[in-house]
């Protein structure tokens with residue numbers, strides 16, 4: 711995949727395997743970390759250099775091939791969590807607001823948007839949901855509880 715993209719001028723993103731699979735097959739030991747992927751690509755293709763001054767809120771860390779022929783990004787969501795910089799919320803196609811990919815609770819905003827709630831009422835509900843954002847996803851701790859929804863029903 712890396713070779714294919716490099717030869718065609720595409721910028722691929724690699725994201726670590728997260729516990730959001732519908733089959734519940736995830737296990738910490740099955741995660742190929744970003745560092746491991748980088749090592750494989752450097753061995754098979756060539757050296758990579760981290761692009762400086764990255765936006766700390768961007769999930770991907772970008773690298774450039776040392777010979778200047780393309781970029782590549784890595785999302786180390788399991789091995790190097792970046793939750794403290796996360797500015798994302800998600801609205802699912804069935805109208806649920808989620809403050810984190812791994813949220814257990816979600817807020818139903820569809821009935822507000824379809825009903826006669828005022829903008830202020832909707833704003834207050836959104837603020838409440840965002841205020842529940844966690845410090846971190848806890849994937850790497852025994853406290854972690856996988857969310858009931860798989861990734862395909864949340865949105866990436």
Ligand code: SF4
Nearest residue numbers: 792793796810811847
């Ligand atoms: S807070 Fe949730 S959505 Fe944000 S980076 Fe962490 S795991 Fe992902």
